[in-house]
Amino acid sequence: MIEFIDVHKTLGGKKVLDGLDLKIERGEAFAIIGRSGCGKSVTLKHMVGLMAPESGRVIVDGAEVTALEDSALEPVRKKFGFLFQNSALLNSLSVGENVGLPLREHKEMAEPDIRKRVAEVLELLGLRQLEEVMPADLSGGMRKRVALARAIIRKPEIILYDEPTTGLDPIMANVINNLIAEMHHKLKVTSIVVTHDMNSVFMVAERIALLYQGKIARMGTVDYFKNSDDKIVRQFVTGAPEGPMS
Numbered sequence: 001m002i003e004f005i006d007v008h009k010t011l012g013g014k015k016v017l018d019g020l021d022l023k024i025e026r027g028e029a030f031a032i033i034g035r036s037g038c039g040k041s042v043t044l045k046h047m048v049g050l051m052a053p054e055s056g057r058v059i060v061d062g063a064e065v066t067a068l069e070d071s072a073l074e075p076v077r078k079k080f081g082f083l084f085q086n087s088a089l090l091n092s093l094s095v096g097e098n099v100g101l102p103l104r105e106h107k108e109m110a111e112p113d114i115r116k117r118v119a120e121v122l123e124l125l126g127l128r129q130l131e132e133v134m135p136a137d138l139s140g141g142m143r144k145r146v147a148l149a150r151a152i153i154r155k156p157e158i159i160l161y162d163e164p165t166t167g168l169d170p171i172m173a174n175v176i177n178n179l180i181a182e183m184h185h186k187l188k189v190t191s192i193v194v195t196h197d198m199n200s201v202f203m204v205a206e207r208i209a210l211l212y213q214g215k216i217a218r219m220g221t222v223d224y225f226k227n228s229d230d231k232i233v234r235q236f237v238t239g240a241p242e243g244p245m246s
């Protein structure tokens, strides 16, 4: 579904992606992990064409994103729903209006159909009672839930989650992790989660890639990451301050 071929990207004088190769299959629940600042968000931005590499190719569902003009990116972007770190809700709009916003912006549906679709997604995420509520009256966890509803309103094939549990308490984080897993199975999408929260990784992912020095340093199943003796894997999973990645 998504392929990176020898992708290079320099930002602020720093080589962030240094020949990144990565292949994510359709329908996978995939996690990209790595230390802060290692290029996880940059990698996601390359998938949706928000950033372009100096060299290398990014292919999404057969379309070479890196060869497309900005104006030709919309059909590719439509395949994605993203829950970015800063996916803030608009405070002046109700929950229902926030969720329906992407449909109204793209003017691709008649108003009665939009209302129907919003109701459907609110139901799916257990938000039905909150349609008229304003974001300011919601907890952080509920706001994430609403942002996720908005992310899936256009029926994406791929959902990107950038640090979905950052800033949430452990209980709320697990609620969101369960929700990600539930959406993955119910919507039959490809899910890509970027995080440094290992608990989150083990709850939501089937396969994990560890990004380090601009490349995938290790890749494997949850079992591999839980049980491997590899020093790099162990340091990341246990969070040991001393080790090969220090």
Ligand SMILES: Nc1ncnc2c1ncn2[C@@H]1O[C@H](COP(=O)(O)OP(=O)(O)O)[C@@H](O)[C@H]1O
Residues within 6 Å of the ligand: 011, 012, 014, 016, 034, 035, 036, 037, 038, 039, 040, 041, 042, 043
């Ligand atoms: N727009 C930008 N301009 C300059 N530097 C950037 C930009 N975006 C990201 N970077 C740098 O690229 C590196 C990787 O960033 P990022 O992908 O956001 O890290 P993370 O793995 O924490 O998500 C960091 O060193 C960051 O400072």
Ligand SMILES: [Mg+2]
Residues within 6 Å of the ligand: 040, 041, 042, 162, 163
């Ligand atoms: Mg990031």
